[in-house]
Amino acid sequence: MQFHPDRNPNNPDAEEKFKECSEAYAILADGEKRALYDRYGHAGVGSAASAGAGFDPSVFQDFGDIFGDFFGIGEMFGGGGRKRSRTQRGPDLREDINLDFEQAVFGTETQVSVRRHEVCEECRGNGTAPGKAPASCRACAGRGQVRYQQGFFSIARTCPTCHGAGSVITDPCPKCAGQGHILRQRTVDAKIPAGVEDGTRIRFTGLGEAGTFGGPPGDLYVVLHVKDHPFFEREGVDLHCEIPVSYSQAALGTEIKVPTLDGEHTLKVPEGIQSGTTLRVRGKGVPVLNGHGKGDLFVEIRVQTPAKLNKHQRELLRELEGTIRVENKPQRRTLLGKVKDIFG
Numbered sequence: 001m002q003f004h005p006d007r008n009p010n011n012p013d014a015e016e017k018f019k020e021c022s023e024a025y026a027i028l029a030d031g032e033k034r035a036l037y038d039r040y041g042h043a044g045v046g047s048a049a050s051a052g053a054g055f056d057p058s059v060f061q062d063f064g065d066i067f068g069d070f071f072g073i074g075e076m077f078g079g080g081g082r083k084r085s086r087t088q089r090g091p092d093l094r095e096d097i098n099l100d101f102e103q104a105v106f107g108t109e110t111q112v113s114v115r116r117h118e119v120c121e122e123c124r125g126n127g128t129a130p131g132k133a134p135a136s137c138r139a140c141a142g143r144g145q146v147r148y149q150q151g152f153f154s155i156a157r158t159c160p161t162c163h164g165a166g167s168v169i170t171d172p173c174p175k176c177a178g179q180g181h182i183l184r185q186r187t188v189d190a191k192i193p194a195g196v197e198d199g200t201r202i203r204f205t206g207l208g209e210a211g212t213f214g215g216p217p218g219d220l221y222v223v224l225h226v227k228d229h230p231f232f233e234r235e236g237v238d239l240h241c242e243i244p245v246s247y248s249q250a251a252l253g254t255e256i257k258v259p260t261l262d263g264e265h266t267l268k269v270p271e272g273i274q275s276g277t278t279l280r281v282r283g284k285g286v287p288v289l290n291g292h293g294k295g296d297l298f299v300e301i302r303v304q305t306p307a308k309l310n311k312h313q314r315e316l317l318r319e320l321e322g323t324i325r326v327e328n329k330p331q332r333r334t335l336l337g338k339v340k341d342i343f344g
């Protein structure tokens with residue numbers, strides 16, 4: 001994608017690199033070619049893969065969503081030499097929106113403000129005044145290309161007058177000045193599914209820029225930015241938080257009310273729990289995006305040592321200290337941080 005021609009207009013180096021990448025992918029994707037490459041190197045597969053015309057765009061189908069229909073690979077390799085249509089797919093658009101933590105977890109319906117070109121309804125996008133049609137381009141005699149003689153070579157170039165279309169608009173549509181589209185500010189309804197996270201990119205097919213002269217519209221990509229929660233930290237579909245307990249609660253065991261994203265949950269803290277132990281509450285995490293089930297909630301128990309004691313408390317603890325002895329010897333750190341399952 002780094003060297004894709006769409007991102008590197010007028011850069012022959014990038015185009016060359018992109019062809020190399022395509023070739024490499026073609027070889028990797030095809031077991032037979034790969035064997036040839038391993039045995040004979042580039043020469044073994046060169047005739048099949050290096051020439052642009054013989055290149056099979058279908059190898060990119062495996063890239064699927066991340067690559068194929070985003071950049072329009074098929075058109076790129078099939079288009080060499082022939083008359084270019086004025087019709088073009090509209091560019092994709094990107095908008096960024098901010099979501100609250102809960103909106104990302106539960107999903108939401110929001111609105112996205114988009115500035116985009118839309119098809120001119122006066123000329124239905126073809127750019128000509130009502131009742132008029134485009135005229136054949138005189139500069140290239142309707143071929144879309146002009147030829148230059150350079151030394152031994154005859155070089156074909158895209159006609160600069162009609163930009164390869166072979167025709168020019170002589171009577172432009174008055175509403176869009178022959179552009180075929182009009183710039184508008186729109187508010188688009190955007191349904192955000194449950195389980196998205198910071199950085200998730202959602203594609204809204206066909207909501208991007210209008211195509212030119214009858215081409216299909218581009219897509220709208222909405223990039224999500226999710227605010228932090230006051231105490232929950234999210235790791236994929238799991239949630240993490242810390243809850244302090246007193247020394248005696250940890251020793252005797254207790255029940256505490258834990259806030260979850262769908263109400264309070266009563267968490268049983270077993271007696272004798274060590275500080276740093278993590279308790280797992282199953283199914284109280286974040287819904288799986290486009291799937292089933294939910295992640296878990298992990299509660300790390302922190303034993304809070306009293307920082308200030310009154311005289312009475314001090315005496316009680318001294319008395320306790322006489323009966324419970326801890327051996328103050330070093331031990332492995334792995335004893336901390338164990339996860340216990342709580343089925344709630």
Ligand SMILES: [Zn+2]
Nearest residue numbers: 120123173176
């Ligand atoms: Zn128009």
Ligand SMILES: [Zn+2]
Nearest residue numbers: 137140159162
């Ligand atoms: Zn022309």
